[in-house]
Amino acid sequence: MSKIHHFFNTKNSSLLKKLDFDRFGVNNIRVYVKRDDLLHPFVSGNKWRKLKYNLLEAEEKGHKTLLTFGGAFSNHIAAVAAAGSEFDFKTIGIIRGEKVEPLNPTLAYATQQGMELHFVSRTDYKKRSAPDFIKKFEKQFGTFYHLPEGGTNHLAIKGCSEIIEEINSDLMQRPDYICAPCGTGGTLAGLIAKADPATHILGFSALKGDFLKEEIKTLLSSFDANHSQNWSLNTDYHFGGYAKWTPELVNFINEKRSKIILDPIYTGKMFFGIFDLIQKGFFKSGSTIVALHTGGLQGIEGFNQRFGQVLRAK
Ligand SMILES: Cc1ncc(COP(=O)(O)O)c(C=O)c1O
Numbered sequence: 001m002s003k004i005h006h007f008f009n010t011k012n013s014s015l016l017k018k019l020d021f022d023r024f025g026v027n028n029i030r031v032y033v034k035r036d037d038l039l040h041p042f043v044s045g046n047k048w049r050k051l052k053y054n055l056l057e058a059e060e061k062g063h064k065t066l067l068t069f070g071g072a073f074s075n076h077i078a079a080v081a082a083a084g085s086e087f088d089f090k091t092i093g094i095i096r097g098e099k100v101e102p103l104n105p106t107l108a109y110a111t112q113q114g115m116e117l118h119f120v121s122r123t124d125y126k127k128r129s130a131p132d133f134i135k136k137f138e139k140q141f142g143t144f145y146h147l148p149e150g151g152t153n154h155l156a157i158k159g160c161s162e163i164i165e166e167i168n169s170d171l172m173q174r175p176d177y178i179c180a181p182c183g184t185g186g187t188l189a190g191l192i193a194k195a196d197p198a199t200h201i202l203g204f205s206a207l208k209g210d211f212l213k214e215e216i217k218t219l220l221s222s223f224d225a226n227h228s229q230n231w232s233l234n235t236d237y238h239f240g241g242y243a244k245w246t247p248e249l250v251n252f253i254n255e256k257r258s259k260i261i262l263d264p265i266y267t268g269k270m271f272f273g274i275f276d277l278i279q280k281g282f283f284k285s286g287s288t289i290v291a292l293h294t295g296g297l298q299g300i301e302g303f304n305q306r307f308g309q310v311l312r313a314k
Contacts, residue, residue, distance in 0.1 A: 045295020
């Protein structure tokens with residue numbers, strides 16, 4: 001068994017933890033957190049899920065190099081760099097925008113893990129999904145296994161879909177809701193792909209705008225025709241857009257009402273949304289909700305550096 005097989009196939013103990021709150025007693029709502037953030041410090045949360053089948057595929061096809069795309073604070077970039085160092089892949093990160101020195105904590109970490117960073121203009125970065133643009137990097141770096149931005153592709157959706165079986169078996173019942181934060185929508189598509197029709201999959205968009213729903217439908221159509229139709233996307237808790245925040249959001253994360261460390265880009269917004277919707281009576285009385293902690297905690301340091309140490313990291 002290869003190191004990669006071993007890493008991804010070692011069975012984790014249940015990562016499903018119940019949150020204990022008086023407030024949920026009001027309408028008898030139970031909230032569980034699927035602590036995928038505990039899977040690994042850097043190959044964490046949905047990155048672990050998304051990389052699983054991609055790394056196995058890269059290994060099987062004999063690739064020695066992984067090339068991927070990301071913003072300067074990307075959790076995915078940090079995860080690919082960590083995975084490369086763990087499994088002896090050379091890693092190349094194509095980063096959006098100009099190089100700023102000293103490197104921010106995410107990119108400094110990626111470099112320490114051996115990732116080679118290559119900065120491209122924002123205009124060029126827009127071509128990141130175009131096959132011709134991607135292929136051009138072969139001239140510079142030789143052949144590579146391409147991982148798209150955010151790690152979302154067919155194999156990533158397959159990896160994320162496995163979360164459903166783990167939740168159902170750990171909970172020993174079908175939850176009424178499974179909630180997840182959304183960026184590209186790949187994680188949510190994975191959950192929808194394998195969800196029991198009795199479970200509503202509820203995504204919380206970290207981005208402003210309504211385009212994501214269509215993108216999730218496209219991801220689903222390329223993955224599996226037989227997916228659950230019981231899902232929706234909430235777009236009310238983006239706090240101004242991607243990586244935008246308000247003091248209310250930061251206070252919520254710092255208060256740690258969930259007793260769990262949350263990141264400000266994805267999981268903090270989702271938990272804020274879940275708590276708010278519980279208070280507003282959105283979830284039917286007696287519901288069991290599972291919230292997926294998708295990781296992203298590496299981003300806290302960079303967020304604090306940008307915005308003045310607003311988040312307590314512990
Ligand atoms: C911590 C974290 N949570 C959630 C997401 C959103 O996942 P997806 O892009 O699959 O919607 C991301 C970004 O990809 C992330 O880094």
